[in-house]
Amino acid sequence: MLFDNYQPENFFDEMFTADGTTRPHYRSVAAALNDVDPIEFRNKQTAVEASFMRGGVTFTVYSDSQGTERIFPFDCVPRVISAEEWEVVEKGLIQRLTALNLFLHDIYHDQKIIKDRVIPPQYVLSAKHFRREFMHFEVPKDIYVHICGSDLIRDKNGQYLVLEDNLRCPSGASYMLENRAALKRTFPELFKASGVHSVSNYPAELLKVMQYCAPANFRANDAPNCVLLTPGVFNSAYFEHAFLARQMGIPIVEGRDLVVRDFKVYMRTTAGLVKVDVIYRRIDDDFLDPSVFRADSLLGVPGLVNAYRAGNVSLANSIGTGVADDKVVYYFVPHMIKYYLGEDPILPNVDTYLASEPADCSHILANLDKLVVKSANEAGGYGMLMGPWASKAEIEEFRKMIEDNPRNFIAQDPISLSRHPTWTEESGFEGRHIDLRPYILYGEKIVVTPGGLTRVALKKGSLVVNSSQGGGSKDTWVLRNSVPE
Amino acid sequence: MSKSPPTQEEVARHKQTNVMLSRVAGSLYWMSRYLERAENLARLMDVNLQILLDFGQVSDDTLKEHWLPILRSTGDEDLFFELYEVADSESVMEFLTFRLENPNSLLTCISNARENGRQVRDQISSEMWEVLNDAYHYLKAADAAKLWDGGASAFFDQIKCYSHLFQGITVSTFSRNEGFEFIQFGKYLERADKMTRLLDMKYHILLPKVTDVGGAVDAAQWQAVLRSASAVEPYRRFYVADILFSKVIEFLIFEDTFPRSLMFCLEQMDDFAHLIAGTPAGEYRSDGERRFGKFLNNLHFTTAKDIIGRGLHEFLFEVQTEISAFGGHLYDTFMYHPPVDMQAEIRFHQQQEQQQQ
Numbered sequence: 001m002l003f004d005n006y007q008p009e010n011f012f013d014e015m016f017t018a019d020g021t022t023r024p025h026y027r028s029v030a031a032a033l034n035d036v037d038p039i040e041f042r043n044k045q046t047a048v049e050a051s052f053m054r055g056g057v058t059f060t061v062y063s064d065s066q067g068t069e070r071i072f073p074f075d076c077v078p079r080v081i082s083a084e085e086w087e088v089v090e091k092g093l094i095q096r097l098t099a100l101n102l103f104l105h106d107i108y109h110d111q112k113i114i115k116d117r118v119i120p121p122q123y124v125l126s127a128k129h130f131r132r133e134f135m136h137f138e139v140p141k142d143i144y145v146h147i148c149g150s151d152l153i154r155d156k157n158g159q160y161l162v163l164e165d166n167l168r169c170p171s172g173a174s175y176m177l178e179n180r181a182a183l184k185r186t187f188p189e190l191f192k193a194s195g196v197h198s199v200s201n202y203p204a205e206l207l208k209v210m211q212y213c214a215p216a217n218f219r220a221n222d223a224p225n226c227v228l229l230t231p232g233v234f235n236s237a238y239f240e241h242a243f244l245a246r247q248m249g250i251p252i253v254e255g256r257d258l259v260v261r262d263f264k265v266y267m268r269t270t271a272g273l274v275k276v277d278v279i280y281r282r283i284d285d286d287f288l289d290p291s292v293f294r295a296d297s298l299l300g301v302p303g304l305v306n307a308y309r310a311g312n313v314s315l316a317n318s319i320g321t322g323v324a325d326d327k328v329v330y331y332f333v334p335h336m337i338k339y340y341l342g343e344d345p346i347l348p349n350v351d352t353y354l355a356s357e358p359a360d361c362s363h364i365l366a367n368l369d370k371l372v373v374k375s376a377n378e379a380g381g382y383g384m385l386m387g388p389w390a391s392k393a394e395i396e397e398f399r400k401m402i403e404d405n406p407r408n409f410i411a412q413d414p415i416s417l418s419r420h421p422t423w424t425e426e427s428g429f430e431g432r433h434i435d436l437r438p439y440i441l442y443g444e445k446i447v448v449t450p451g452g453l454t455r456v457a458l459k460k461g462s463l464v465v466n467s468s469q470g471g472g473s474k475d476t477w478v479l480r481n482s483v484p485e
Numbered sequence: 486m487s488k489s490p491p492t493q494e495e496v497a498r499h500k501q502t503n504v505m506l507s508r509v510a511g512s513l514y515w516m517s518r519y520l521e522r523a524e525n526l527a528r529l530m531d532v533n534l535q536i537l538l539d540f541g542q543v544s545d546d547t548l549k550e551h552w553l554p555i556l557r558s559t560g561d562e563d564l565f566f567e568l569y570e571v572a573d574s575e576s577v578m579e580f581l582t583f584r585l586e587n588p589n590s591l592l593t594c595i596s597n598a599r600e601n602g603r604q605v606r607d608q609i610s611s612e613m614w615e616v617l618n619d620a621y622h623y624l625k626a627a628d629a630a631k632l633w634d635g636g637a638s639a640f641f642d643q644i645k646c647y648s649h650l651f652q653g654i655t656v657s658t659f660s661r662n663e664g665f666e667f668i669q670f671g672k673y674l675e676r677a678d679k680m681t682r683l684l685d686m687k688y689h690i691l692l693p694k695v696t697d698v699g700g701a702v703d704a705a706q707w708q709a710v711l712r713s714a715s716a717v718e719p720y721r722r723f724y725v726a727d728i729l730f731s732k733v734i735e736f737l738i739f740e741d742t743f744p745r746s747l748m749f750c751l752e753q754m755d756d757f758a759h760l761i762a763g764t765p766a767g768e769y770r771s772d773g774e775r776r777f778g779k780f781l782n783n784l785h786f787t788t789a790k791d792i793i794g795r796g797l798h799e800f801l802f803e804v805q806t807e808i809s810a811f812g813g814h815l816y817d818t819f820m821y822h823p824p825v826d827m828q829a830e831i832r833f834h835q836q837q838e839q840q841q842q
Contacts, residue, residue, distance in 0.1 A: 055611065056603070056618045225504075233604050246607035256825060257506050260834065270505045270663060270761075270819045290827060291834040298827065303834035 002033050002041060003421065006429050012158045012418040013431060014079060024483045025082035028193040033077065035189075038428060045076050045423055048186045057178050059236045059467060072175055073472030075422045078183060078190065079434060079454040080477045089152065089160055090448045092347030093440050095337060097148050100165065100324050101442065102340040104144040107323060108134055118339050119332045123356075126407055127329060128377045129168070129322025131285065133292065137309065139318045140213045146316040147206070147280075148440040149173075149453075152347070154418035161350050161415070163435065165333070167325040168317065169282050172453040173202055173439050174240035177247070179475040180451070195480040197450035202439065203247035209443030210250075210278045213314045224277035226250045227267065229258070231283050231299045241282050255283075260303030263310035278314045285319050327376045327410045328354060351413055355406040364402065364411045368395045371411040373402070386463070388414060417463055420474070422456055433457045435465050436476065450478035509608055510667045511820035512601040516609075516617070517671035519598035523591050523620075524648035525679040525713075529555065530581055531641035532713045536705070537574065545573070552577040558686040559589055578637070583627075591644060595620050610658040613651060620647035663761065667820075670757040674812050677750035681801040681808075683713050684737060684747075688798040699730070707733045714745050734797065735789040747804065751781055754808075758815055773814025780807045 008016045015026045022030045033041075049071060052058070058069035081089070106113050107124055114121045124130060149170030151163040180199055184191065207226065214224035230241040232254050245252035257267050258276065266273035281288060287297040289304040307313045323329060331352045334345045353360035353371070364371060368387050375383035385398040402409045419431035438452035454474040455465035465471040533555060537548075552572045556562040561580075564587060569576040582591045599617040606614055623643060632640055652672070659665050687710060707728050711717045720728070720736050723743075741748045755777065759766055762774065769775040792800045 053622070054615055054618060056606075056614060233600070238603075239606075242603075242606035251504065251506060251509075252607045253506060254508070256822070257508055259825065259830075263837075267504070268507050268822045270507055270510050274504050289834075291831040291838075295831060302825075302827065302830035303837070306834055306838055 002036060002038060003030065003429060005427075006421055006431075008419070008431060011416060011431060011433075012154055012156050014154075014418055014420045014434070016421075024485055025080050025479055027483070029078060029080055029190055029477075032187075032190045032192070041076070041423065042425075044186045048074055048076060048182050051182065051185070052178070055178075056239065057175075058239060072467050073458060074179060074182060075456055075458075075472055075474045076183065076186060077421055077423065077429075078475040078477045079420055079436075080194075080479065083479050083482045085160075086450065086478045088346060089438065090450075092160070092162075092345070093148075093150060093438060093448050094446045095341065095343060095346050096150065096162065096165070096333065097145065097440050097442060097446055099337040099340050100148075100167065100333065101142075101144050103336045104318075104321060104324055105142055106340075108144075108320065109136060113336065113339055116339070118335050119329070123326075123328050123332070123407075124323065127323045127326040129285065129320065129326060131320030131323070133305075134318075134320045138311075140216055140311075140314045143213055143442050144318045145321050145324075146209050146213060146318075146442050148442070149437045150440065152436045152438065153350075153415055156416045156418075158418065160347055162333070162347050163350060164327065164330060165325050166437075167321045168284060170437070170439070171237045171240055171282075172437055173206075173449075174243040175473055176439065176449070176451060176453045176476065177202060178243070179453075179473060183475040194477065197478040197480055199449055199451040202441075202449050203244060205441050205443075205447055205449070206244065206280070207248040207250070209441050210248075210280055210314075210316055212443040213316060214277050215311050215314050217311055218277060225275060226278040226280065227253045227276050229253055229255070229279050229281040229283055229301075231255075231287070235282075237282065244280075250280075255299050255301045258301045258304070260301060260307050263303075263307045263312050265301070265304060265307050265313045276313060278316065280316045285322060288319070322377075327352075327374055328356070328407065331410065350415060353411045355402050355409040355411065360411075361402070361406055364409075365399060367411075368399060370414075372414050373398050373409055373411045375401075376408045376410065386414070414463070417457075420454075420456065422458070422472075422474075424460075430460070432460075433463050433465065434474070451476045505663050507820050507822040509605050510663070511816070512604040513608070513664050513667040514671035514816075514820060516598050516601035516605070517668040518675040519594045519601065520617070520620075520648050520651055521672045521675040522589065522679065523594035523598065524645050525676070525683075526559075526581060526589070526591055526594065527641040527644035527648075528715065529683070529713050530578060531638055531645075532709050534574070534578070534637055536709050545571075548573050554686050555581075558682045560682075561587060561589055578632075582632075583624075592624050595624050595644075608664055610654065612654045612658050616647055616651045616654060620644065620651075623647070666757045666760045670754060670761065670815065673750045673753040673757070674808060676745060677747055677754065678805060678808050680714065680737065680745060680747045680750065681804050683710060684734070685798060685801045686710065688801075703730070704728050711737070716743065716745060719743050731789050731793060734792065738789065738792070748784065751784070751808075754811065755781055758811070761815065761819060771814070771818070773811060773818070777807065777811040777814075 006016070008018060008020065015030065016022060052071040052074065058071050103113065113119055114124060145167045147170060149166040149172060151166070152160050153163050154160055176199055210226045211224055218224055226248070227250055228241055228245040230238060230252055232238070235241070242252055251267065253267055259266050259268060259273070265276040265279070267276050283299055286293050287299045289300050289302060290297045291302040292305040305319070308315055308319065330349065331354055334349055337343055337345045353364050355361045355364055364373070368385070369390070371387045373385040373387065378384070385394060387395065417433040417435060420434045421429040422432040424430050434454050434456045436452050436454050439449045441447045441449070454476045455471050456474055457463055457465045458472045459470055462470070533551065537551060549572050552574070553562070556565050556572065556577065565572065565577070565580050568584065568586060569580060580587055580590065584590045585593055587593060599621045602609060602614055602617040627640060655668060659668070687706060704727070707730060708717065711720050711728065711733060714737060716737060720733070723736060723740065724732055726732065736743065736746065738747045740746045741752060743749060758774065762770070764770050764774060769778045
């Protein structure tokens with residue numbers, strides 16, 4: 001009923017094959033949804049959005065006490081990933097994070113990968129987030145990235161590709177958890193026959209990671225004091241910070257709650273100063289410590305870097321990890337996998353051109369109207385040119401920027417992202433483009449939470465899924481068992 | 486049945502989860518105070534709207550005499566006349582309900598309560614947060630024009646309801662830890678302060694003639710005071726008598742079984758302050774504690790007659806001073822954290838780094 005008029009069109013559709021057959025791992029969801037009356041479906045869709053508003057599952061659009069708050073629009077049809085597909089994704093992500101971590105260690109120590117000419121030195125040394133100050137610094141347990149959110153897409157053949165890695169302060173895990181909770185309340189019947197992996201372990205795993213990376217000089221039989229450091233209540237992701245801290249049962253602190261003395265970090269409590277051992281920081285490097293980085297920052301903690309260097313406090317993620325999510329360095333991740341692990345990448349990159357390579361650059365400049373251009377260090381859908389949809393003026397603006405600073409740009413062929421049935425007010429279910437951000441935690445071992453945040457471009461035809469650009473999200477299911485064809 | 490002894494890890498973890506940031510303590514305290522303030526304001530406006538209905542014909546003069554004392558009692562008279570020319574029902578109600586320029590309007594109070602709650606969302610239960618959020622969205626969606634067309638009473642009831650719901654949920658979902666103590670302390674401090682202002686309102690209301698004291702209008706006004714404190718029925722049960730000035734004062738100030746009486750609130754403040762400071766009951770360790778303890782003790786030896794003899798207004802002023810001093814003492818000791826001098830901190834740590842090298 002609900003899907004009677006649905007058209008996969010000429011795209012890879014997650015739920016249906018080209019001839020309109022339901023894919024096996026979607027059968028139970030499709031059957032349950034087909035029993036739902038369209039009006040009932042719409043009512044549930046409205047109810048779930050109201051409950052997000054009520055629960056304050058929102059992000060702030062601009063910042064004052066009367067600031068507009070928006071929910072991250074939620075679509076009730078879950079995105080389902082089969083057990084077989086997930087096995088590949090999981091292995092690929094573990095492989096990727098392993099290599100990225102080895103890269104970070106290498107870059108901040110011997111720089112063998114540069115000496116062996118696998119990556120040209122200028123790309124690493126000129127990366128905006130490369131922190132020269134941390135050369136030869138030993139991070140606890142040699143782990144640089146404890147929390148990673150890599151963005152995956154599927155092309156028109158259904159092949160998973162890595163679009164980018166987020167190695168600084170990836171966000172969205174709270175929406176993964178809230179989406180699941182919301183769907184369970186709204187459509188309990190969908191879950192019945194499906195056998196879906198739970199995602200609720202994420203906060204507990206995250207806390208374990210934090211405890212595992214406690215400072216080396218920490219006494220083994222004490223529990224380390226862990227905190228989450230937030231820029232504060234005006235940050236657009238504040239909901240997530242508070243949510244995760246509460247789920248983990250650790251204090252959420254702002255810079256002004258912390259003070260550094262004798263190379264140790266303390267928080268100011270009603271009982272005086274209490275030592276802090278591990279900080280899950282949701283503040284970028286630049287703002288972390290005004291005595292080292294940006295002196296005008298009021299968010300950070302003066303002396304924090306000294307305490308970190310002295311080995312008295314651990315940071316998740318470590319400082320300087322941004323060098324590996326520079327989009328130019330991204331180009332080299334498959335090479336890193338080969339170089340450090342001697343393996344072929346399980347999850348390929350999207351084909352990418354580097355504007356700083358003369359041959360690539362002339363190709364880019366000649367085809368600006370056909371390519372997607374991205375600046376190396378922007379996020380959230382900013383600093384991007386979608387060639388085929390851009391105006392002449394926008395194209396010329398990017399041409400000038402690329403010519404002025406080629407190091408700062410890459411280009412990719414536009415990918416026809418896979419689509420997923422998504423509710424629309426106008427005409428019921430229509431295909432909308434989606435991506436996937438799984439969450440990978442690196443502690444005693446690397447753990448990928450079975451699920452993630454599926455983002456969906458709600459505007460017809462749009463490929464941009466960012467919340468700041470009108471995207472929404474879906475619950476993401478990883479099935480426990482394989483489903484017969 | 487006894488619990489098995491906690492492991493070392495559990496003890497350490499318990500220690501950690503019971504650490505409370507000064508900033509968090511401050512937010513819990515203010516969250517609670519603002520919500521209590523909103524509730525009192527809602528009750529005050531509701532009662533006064535209803536009294537107006539008893540007056541029958543209302544002229545500009547009677548309206549002014551009606552609303553001015555209320556503005557004076559909340560201390561916002563000057564601000565009001567910067568924003569409005571005439572103190573009639575609509576302007577006063579709008580000022581007290583929706584005006585963001587008024588730091589004590591319902592909307593400001595509820596926004597502040599929610600904003601403080603948002604700062605400590607990780608500390609309070611989801612249910613507590615949802616009530617704050619609901620109340621905020623309810624007020625934001627409310628339309629002043631529609632409100633005056635007859636729905637005002639239901640509107641104020643709803644605000645009171647949110648406050649009661651919040652306090653009830655707090656009692657049944659919030660661990661009895663330090664955070665609870667700050668919430669309760671804030672609530673009773675605000676309630677005590679508002680009780681003094683409510684009683685004082687009568688001081689500002691001028692009776693037409695001296696001979697009216699004890700008359701019908703006087704009684705009606707005292708009844709309004711009782712109603713503003715949700716105290717008409719308890720008063721009746723207690724005295725089974727007419728509403729008399731001296732009895733109303735006695736009830737609202739001294740009746741320590743009634744949860745909104747001044748004495749009840751002051752005693753609760755004292756109890757929770759002891760818990761927060763970790764001072765055993767009956768002992769007083771700091772100057773601030775000693776001062777409040779002494780004041781409370783003196784109050785036990787005071788009668789309604791003493792107060793009337795001295796002047797109710799003067800007495801209430803003294804109580805307000807003591808409440809504010811004690812609140813300030815607790816705030817400075819446990820909630821205030823002096824802002825860091827960023828530049829000095831930066832210099833200090835840069836020097837330390839150089840000495841290391």
